Amino acid sequence: MVQTFDVKNPATGAVIDTLKINTKEEVQAAIESCHEGFKEWQKTDAHHRSGIIKEWFRLINENKDELAEIITKESGKPLHEALGEVAYANAYIEWYAEEAKRIYGRTVPANSPNKNIIIKKQPVGLVAGITPWNFPAAMLTRKVAPALAAGCSFIIKPAAETPLTTMKLVELAYAAGVPKNVFKAVNGSGSEIGSLFTDSPLVRKITFTGSTPVGKSLIENSAATVKHVSMELGGHAPIIVCGDADIDIAVDQTIASKFRNAGQTCICANRLFVHESVVDEFSEKLSAKVAQLKVGNGLEENIQVGPLINKKAYEKVSGQAENARGLGAEILCGGKGITDDEKETYFFEPTVIKNANQEMEIMSEETFGPLIPIQSFTDIEEAVELANSLPFGLAAYYFTNDYRTGLYLSDQLDFGVIGWNDGAPSAAHAPFGGLKESGLGKEGGPEGIEAYLDTKYLSIGNLI
Numbered sequence: 266m267v268q269t270f271d272v273k274n275p276a277t278g279a280v281i282d283t284l285k286i287n288t289k290e291e292v293q294a295a296i297e298s299c300h301e302g303f304k305e306w307q308k309t310d311a312h313h314r315s316g317i318i319k320e321w322f323r324l325i326n327e328n329k330d331e332l333a334e335i336i337t338k339e340s341g342k343p344l345h346e347a348l349g350e351v352a353y354a355n356a357y358i359e360w361y362a363e364e365a366k367r368i369y370g371r372t373v374p375a376n377s378p379n380k381n382i383i384i385k386k387q388p389v390g391l392v393a394g395i396t397p398w399n400f401p402a403a404m405l406t407r408k409v410a411p412a413l414a415a416g417c418s419f420i421i422k423p424a425a426e427t428p429l430t431t432m433k434l435v436e437l438a439y440a441a442g443v444p445k446n447v448f449k450a451v452n453g454s455g456s457e458i459g460s461l462f463t464d465s466p467l468v469r470k471i472t473f474t475g476s477t478p479v480g481k482s483l484i485e486n487s488a489a490t491v492k493h494v495s496m497e498l499g500g501h502a503p504i505i506v507c508g509d510a511d512i513d514i515a516v517d518q519t520i521a522s523k524f525r526n527a528g529q530t531c532i533c534a535n536r537l538f539v540h541e542s543v544v545d546e547f548s549e550k551l552s553a554k555v556a557q558l559k560v561g562n563g564l565e566e567n568i569q570v571g572p573l574i575n576k577k578a579y580e581k582v583s584g585q586a587e588n589a590r591g592l593g594a595e596i597l598c599g600g601k602g603i604t605d606d607e608k609e610t611y612f613f614e615p616t617v618i619k620n621a622n623q624e625m626e627i628m629s630e631e632t633f634g635p636l637i638p639i640q641s642f643t644d645i646e647e648a649v650e651l652a653n654s655l656p657f658g659l660a661a662y663y664f665t666n667d668y669r670t671g672l673y674l675s676d677q678l679d680f681g682v683i684g685w686n687d688g689a690p691s692a693a694h695a696p697f698g699g700l701k702e703s704g705l706g707k708e709g710g711p712e713g714i715e716a717y718l719d720t721k722y723l724s725i726g727n728l729i
């Protein structure tokens with residue numbers, strides 16, 4: 266019997282679509298087909314691949330409204346954010362369509378007059394990707410665009426919550442001219458398909474965005490066949506607001522970072538450390554603006570904060586709020602859920618918590634929701650220590666108008682993505698990725714295509 270799963274709108278609980286779960290045999294067949302596809306695709310010239318990827322970019326742009334609506338319906342994020350995601354996702358496609366033509370080798374002076382050494386780059390082979398539900402378009406394109414540009418083939422397993430965005434992107438890729446055996450999507454259980462990917466010797470690279478525990482197990486399971494891995498894992502981003510910061514900018518950028526996608530973003534600001542001289546002013550201004558954010562179905566006009574993806578996510582967020590309250594936190598705004606267990610819809614009011622301390626779960630466990638705690642600090646060393654105190658090293662932000670403090674913090678903070686007076690640092694042309702347990706490898710920029718290339722060298726001897 267064919268097994269299926271429902272894709273639901275987290276804002277209404279309505280079933281949007283029902284998809285087939287691929288069998289183990291179908292996934293294996295897709296891996297084998299993409300392995301065959303790689304053999305031909307790797308031989309194509311970079312200008313040919315670039316042209317196809319550019320056409321994909323054009324088609325996505327032409328279909329941006331439809332794609333945005335799919336993203337809002339299956340992930341819950343407000344429509345204006347979904348449109349922003351389509352543009353952001355497409356920026357990776359445009360960037361790597363160009364980068365395809367800039368895969369350079371080099372020559373190295375040899376240690377003998379009759380030798381010549383040439384360094385070449387070649388695609389790593391078939392790549393398997395596993396993507397999350399929070400950015401169903403951008404997390405796919407920043408993996409698949411550089412992979413295709415480099416000459417790799419690609420098999421993707423999207424999150425079960427948001428497969429429809431992937432299906433639409435794959436359809437547009439085919440329409441643009443990407444061969445069907447070069448890019449394929451499969452659906453089903455993450456752990457089962459993940460094991461099929463890691464166990465297969467045909468898959469030469471695993472690229473994953475998701476939680477640190479799952480990333481660790483994918484790394485472990487990739488060891489037997491010594492695969493390349495790119496891992497974009499969990500974060501718990503700090504924001505440091507210094508005494509000299511422009512408070513209005515700090516407030517607006519904190520909101521931009523924290524409440525994007527209802528706080529369900531790996532680089533969302535999750536821990537606010539504010540200098541004691543400005544903590545009252547900052548907290549007041551922040552909570553006054555956060556209290557105005559409009560919560561609801563992202564398809565409706567003016568909605569700024571959508572639902573949490575599911576009940577488990579809601580329980581985590583409400584649990585962190587309760588734990589903080591019990592340990593003496595003051596809730597400046599929000600703090601309550603708006604839920605309907607029958608429909609399975611889970612919203613949480615945008616919430617600001619003051620007087621947070623290190624005992625609270627929210628200060629050490631990743632928050633995936635619209636909830637932000639404020640802890641004050643006295644000197645900058647204390648703030649750096651607090652910011653660096655966790656195993657995460659994905660993103661960090663700070664606000665200061667003193668260039669010495671700004672440069673000092675950029676050196677001291679152990680994070681891969683840093684925003685200085687900037688709550689929205691992501692860009693297709695910059696290398697995104699975490700340090701410590703937040704990840705391995707970079708996505709975006711020239712580093713993002715390097716991750717899909719092997720380096721080899723040719724030593725030619727017996728020359729005249």
Ligand SMILES: O=CCCCC(=O)O
Nearest residue numbers: 399400530531532691
């Ligand atoms: O959850 C991670 C999404 C990353 C979004 C970005 O690239 O800014």
